[in-house]
Amino acid sequence: MASVGYARVSTREQNLDAQTDALEAAACEKVFVEHASGVLAKRPALDDALDYLRDGDTLVVTKLDRLGRSVRNLKEVADGLERRGVGLKALSQGIDTTTPGGRLFFHMLAAIAEFEHDLIVERTKDGLAAARARGRKGGGRSKMTATKARQARTMYDEKTYTVQQIAETFGVSRGTIYRHLGEDVSPA
Structure with a gap:
C-alpha cells in the first residue's frame, strides 16, 4: 500500500519544487515528474506512474489539473484507477477517493465541471447560430481572394x-x- 506521487509542469522553465515538496511531505514513496503540456496525449511519466501502481496503492497529485487533460480525461484516469483498486488523492482540494466521502466529492466535482463544460458548448453553439442568422460567419479572413x-x-x-x-x-x-x-x- 504505497503512496505514489505525480507532478507535472507545462514547460521546462516552470519549477516542480512546490509540487515535489508537497508530495514528499505527503509521504510519497516514489514521485514521477513530467515536463509536458497537460493537453498532450502522450505523457510518459504519467504512463510510468500508472504502470507502477498496484492494487491498494494511492496516486497522489497536488491538484487535479496536474493529472487530466480535460474533465473527461480526468474521469477516465480516475475510473481506471478505481477499477484497479488504486486510490487517488488531490492534496490541495482535499480529495481522497480511498474513502466513501472522498469518492462522492470527486464525482460531484467531476459532474459539476462536466455540466459547466456542456453549458459553455451550448452557449457557444447558440451564439454561432445567432451570428449566422445575422449573416456573419466565423473564422479568420480568407487569405485567398x-x-x-x-x-x-x-x-x-x-x-x-x-x-x-x-x-x-x-x-x-x-x-x-x-x-x-x-x-x-x-x-x-
Whole structure:
C-alpha cells in the first residue's frame, strides 16, 4: 500500500519544487515528474506512474489539473484507477477517493465541471447560430481572394507548378490551395 506521487509542469522553465515538496511531505514513496503540456496525449511519466501502481496503492497529485487533460480525461484516469483498486488523492482540494466521502466529492466535482463544460458548448453553439442568422460567419479572413484563387487555378492547370510551389507563391498552406481549387482536385 504505497503512496505514489505525480507532478507535472507545462514547460521546462516552470519549477516542480512546490509540487515535489508537497508530495514528499505527503509521504510519497516514489514521485514521477513530467515536463509536458497537460493537453498532450502522450505523457510518459504519467504512463510510468500508472504502470507502477498496484492494487491498494494511492496516486497522489497536488491538484487535479496536474493529472487530466480535460474533465473527461480526468474521469477516465480516475475510473481506471478505481477499477484497479488504486486510490487517488488531490492534496490541495482535499480529495481522497480511498474513502466513501472522498469518492462522492470527486464525482460531484467531476459532474459539476462536466455540466459547466456542456453549458459553455451550448452557449457557444447558440451564439454561432445567432451570428449566422445575422449573416456573419466565423473564422479568420480568407487569405485567398477570388483573383488569387483564379491565378492559383491557372498555375495548377499549366502543370508546371506543384501545389507546394503555388502555396508558397501565395503564402498559404497546401490545404488552402486544394480548398480553392475545388473538390475535383485532390492531393496526390
